[in-house]
Each structure stands twice: as C-alpha cells, then as structure tokens.
Amino acid sequence: MNPRFPPIDVDPNPAFPVYSAGNFGEVAPDRISPVSWSLVGTPMERATRRLVRRCWGERPWAQGGHYVFVGYFACKPYHNLSAYTRLASRLPMVSPEDVTAAYFEGTRPPRLGKAREGGLRQAAALPRLIRELTRLGPSLLRLEEEVADLEMLARTAVSLRSEAGMVEVLTRAAPILDDAWDAHIVAATGLVPLAVVQRRVNGLMVPHAETVTPWLNRPGELVWDRLHAFTGDLAPGEFLGTSFYEVAEGREPWSRFAVRRGTGPGSEPGGGPGTDPVVDPAEAAIGMLSRRRRRPVGALARIMAEMMASREHSKSLVMRTLHVHRRVLPELARHWSLDDTEWPYLTIEELRRVHLAPGLADRAADRAAACAEAVGTPMPDRLDFSGGAGPVRPGAARARGVSPGRVTGVVVHPPADDVPEDGAAILVCESADADAAPLLGLVGGVVTGRGSAMSHIAILAREHRLPAVVGHPDVSALRPGDLITIDGTTGEVHVESAFAG
Known part of the structure; x- marks a missing residue:
C-alpha cells in the first residue's frame, strides 16, 4: 500500500468503482477521524490483502498503491463493494448476492464482467480457506491473552502518567491490532461460503429447509455478556460504553457522530422474554431427521455456530485494542504538547513517531481544515465512481x-x-x-x-x-x-x- 496518507479522501480504486457503507453503516459512526480510520480502515485493508495472498496467491487486483477493499471519503468509512464482489467470484458456489445478503443489506452487487475465476483456482482456494478457519480458535486464545496483558500495561502506564510506558503500549498494540483484524476478516469471510454450503446441504436433506435452517443457526456462546460484567477502568468491557470505532469521540467534530446507545442494567442470556423453550427448535428439527441426514446437518449447524461466535470474539478483541488507544492517545498528546486540533488528524503511524519527528504534527492543520468541510457534506451509503451514472447510486432499504x-x-x-x-x-x-x-x-x-x-x-x-x-x-x-x-x-x-x- 502507498504509505502516503491523503489529506482526507483516499483515491477511488480505478478497477473497483462501487463502494458501500455496508456493515460500517450499521455499527460505526457516520464519520470517523483520520486517526480512527488509520486504526480501522488501514489494518482492515492489510488483513484482507493478507488473506487473499494466503488463499489465492499474489493477485494483481489485490495489490498496488490504492486501497482495494475499503475507502474513506469525506471522513465516512466504506467497504469496496466491487472488490468484495470480485472476492466472491474466487470461491466455488459463492455468488456476489451471497456476500451482499450477508454484509451489505442485500444491496444490488455491481456486475463482474469477465472477472470470474477459473474452476481450478476456485477449488484450490477452498482448502486454504478451510485451513485458515481451523487456525482461528488457537489464534483467538493467544490474542485474548495478549490483549489482556496490553490492557494491564495501559492501565499502569496511564495511572502513573508514564510517557515511556504509554509509548510501549502503542508499540505493542500495533501487531496485536493487525492480528485481531486478521482474525476478524478470516471469520467474516468464512461465514459466507459456510452459509452457502449449509443452504445447499439442507436443501437436499431437510424438509422445508428455507424455514428450518434459520432455527438451526444459533451461535455458540458469545463473548458480549461476559464483557458486560467487566466494565471498570481499562477493564475488558469498558469499551462497551464508548463509540466503538471512534477513538477521538470526546473531541469536536467527532463527538457529534459518536454512537452511544446506552444499555441499562445487564442481564444474562435467557433471563427475560427470550427464555429457552422446553424443546429447542434446532434440536427438534435435527431429531426428526434420519441418522444419515442428522450427522451432516448437525455438524454444519455446529460449525456455523462456532464461526459466528469466533467472528464476535474477534470483533471484541479489535474493539478492546482500539479502546486502549482511546485511553492512551489523549494522555500522550498532553505529554507531547499536542492539542485536540492536532492529534485526531494524525495517523497512528505518525503518532508513534511524532515524539521523534515533531514536524509530523504540521500535517494536522490541512487535514483538520479538510475534515471541517467534509463532515458537513451529506454522504450516501453507496458511491459509484464508474462515471456512467454519476458518483451516487442509492440503494433501497428492504426488511x-x-x-x-x-x-x-x-x-x-x-x-x-x-x-x-x-x-x-x-x-x-x-x-x-x-x-x-x-x-x-x-x-x-x-x-x-x-x-x-x-x-x-x-x-x-x-x-x-x-x-x-x-x-x-x-x-x-x-x-x-x-x-x-x-x-x-x-x-x-x-x-x-x-x-x-
């Protein structure tokens, strides 16, 4: 990737012109600061490129100086819908519609043209992706320990106001954040072909599969209820009271876009109207199948459950690492005489070096001025830079x-x-x-x-x-x-x- 960080907008990818807010629009603030983009978009781009390289080899379309899989326009984060459509064409049985249904609110995917991968390359990628999925569990356990150690180090450094300690936190956080995003991208990618396989298998083996399959896909135990029980100072769940993707949420203009829904008192799963039924619908549905059909249907349901849980676990690790930056960066900025008009407009790479190269802080002024203008510009959820229909192509909401x-x-x-x-x-x-x-x-x-x-x-x-x-x-x-x-x-x-x- 090009190490230069543009003042605000990234350059639109010349080969992949259609962008969608996708699940960014569901969970992220409508606008995020440049420092937050460098902690979210840039490592997400790196992680997706690494996955492409491991599964498909060095593909020219996934390289170069442009961002390929994400975009940042007028301070709004986007996924590149064209690039993810291309990625879908690299897996057997997977269609672009499968990707948009999973993560892009069912929006219409852009046309691929002649971009479909050959059957041999598709088949070769599948075992490599399966290998990535089998490595997720050990990776998440390792990351859980590393993130907990990072939180402890950050808690000590912030309480002592130790400049050296906080610099060490930023240094140690860099590979952890990359690995956490890597795990999240692997889990999110793996869910799509798994859902396709499950749909096809159930269609052959389960009566009324379209109605029954949703009952089977209950995830394994999720991490969120455990985190809601630990919300103290730099504790694992403290980030739950923040605007997840924005690390400068208390600073203008980013505080205007901060998303804090407020959750009230905690509760355990099954503690209210959603109490577990006497008969689990999933178990009942599987139990009515013959033994020959029960095994593959049940196995796929369990794999889907574990993969959904892994995706949520990986996201929690990303959010916890972002929260460490949320707590440490303002403290370090005070040590380095950077005010709120400067540090949110530097990238994390620049902030890690600004105490050694103070001139980097001079880049903030132009970006701050550009952001002030950008955040007042209405931005749609879908952008099309192909030139035929203009830059905007809205998508219709569908329940x-x-x-x-x-x-x-x-x-x-x-x-x-x-x-x-x-x-x-x-x-x-x-x-x-x-x-x-x-x-x-x-x-x-x-x-x-x-x-x-x-x-x-x-x-x-x-x-x-x-x-x-x-x-x-x-x-x-x-x-x-x-x-x-x-x-x-x-x-x-x-x-x-x-x-x-």
Missing part, C-alpha cells in the same frame, strides 16, 4: 428476517428504560451492536433500520432466541408504546392500528 419466530409486543427505544413488566416489548432502533446485548434479556424481539443476515445484532438475536427483523424502512415511524407484530422469518412488521401511539 429481512434474520432470527426466526413471531412475537407481538410494545415498541421500546434504547436505552429501554420503560420496558413493560406485564407483556412483551420489542426493541426498535436505527441500528444496534454488541452494546445492546444486556437489553436483549428484557425484550421479546428486535427491529432495526439497518442490518444484514450476518449483522452483529442478528447473531446476538439468534443467541437469545429472539425474533429479529433488520433493514425495516419505516423504523422511525414506530413510536414508543405502539403495539407491533414482527415475523423474524419473513421480515414482516405489522402495526396494530388500534393501539398505535
């Missing part, structure tokens, strides 16, 4: 059921302070992430305006066995107190008009 079941309840908005005690409540919000986990033990269902099949909120809802609908276009019209019925299989949301308002 999708992502966690099965049907429930009727009263609308509540985060932080859900007024959950009724005598009936089901349905959490309704524009988007939701792991910070909403404690609320899921208090409600009977979830509706969001943003989301995809593999959204974090979709996986959380499956763990809690809550019906969930994402991508509902009229979510802002659902007011607290409205009585609604949602179907997490079909994506339908019905307002009981007699009780509206």
